[in-house]
Amino acid sequence: MVKSSVSVITITYNDLKNLKKTVESFKKFSALNTQFKLEYIVIDGNSTDGTKSYLQSQSQYIDKFISEKDSGIYDAMNKGIKMAGKEYVWFMNAGDEFIPKKLFKLDLLLKEHAYDVIYGDRIYIDTDDNKEYTQKAKKISEIQYGMCFGHQSTIYNRQILEKYLFNLTYKYAGDYEQLIRLYLNNKSFKYISFPLCRFYSGGASESGIGPHLEATYIQSKYFKADTLKKSRYINGSIIHLKNIMEEVKHGN
Secondary structure (H helix, E strand, C coil): CCCEEEEEEEEECCCHHHHHHHHHHHHHHHHHCCCEEEEEEEEECCCCCCHHHHHHHCCCCCCEEEECCCCCHHHHHHHHHHHCCCCEEEECCCCCEECCCCCHHHHHHHHHCCCCEEEEEEEEEECCCCEEEEECCCCHHHHHHCCCCCHHHEEEEHHHHHHCCCCCCCCCCHHHHHHHHHHHCCCCEEEEEEEEEEEECCCHHHCCCHHHHHHHHHHHHHCCHHHHHHCHHHHHHHHHHHHHHHHHHCCC
16 A cells, blocks of 8 residues: 655754653654554754764664754655655744544545545643643635645645745744645645644744734735734734833833
């Protein structure tokens, strides 16, 4: 029987603790889902915390890795795409985890070879209270209002990714901008109604007002002004500005 082939890509930089968490998650996922032909790639931004030695010690599980300086998250992700050799690509960055279940429905969809992007829900863990929440993916048709699903719960056709690499202009919202380009160029999307990953709060795209402003700029570039009235990022920017003003007001 022909197996679904997937390149799993993890990017990391000076985050050995979380990298180990993701690698261990990959091991469990791989053992459970033998119906997939998996390739594991790690892109390290030349870490100084022992990451390279750890990667060398995991050669039984990690098929390819590089440890070299990059210009940011999306440069590292593009490097991973160019190294990938399987039909599909799945990003699971340092700290993210697979759902430890057999994903038979995903396997069947991949074997159809009918979709450019397959996406699902994700489990969100709030690091403040350590509680888990299920984040349901939104319809791709709502992408003009904000990100519809996370890159950790998205599986891409590799050939499509090679044509639509991440734009290195962006620091926080490059994955959002890329999905907009895929959608506007009529690529096919398929939703799976169950979680594909677990991720923790506190990533780069959640840090302060910068991500909201960048995403709002991207929206203004691709969509008409009247759609921005419903932008989740504009609302997020307003909330951050109000918080900053309150801190200034109280001398914090």
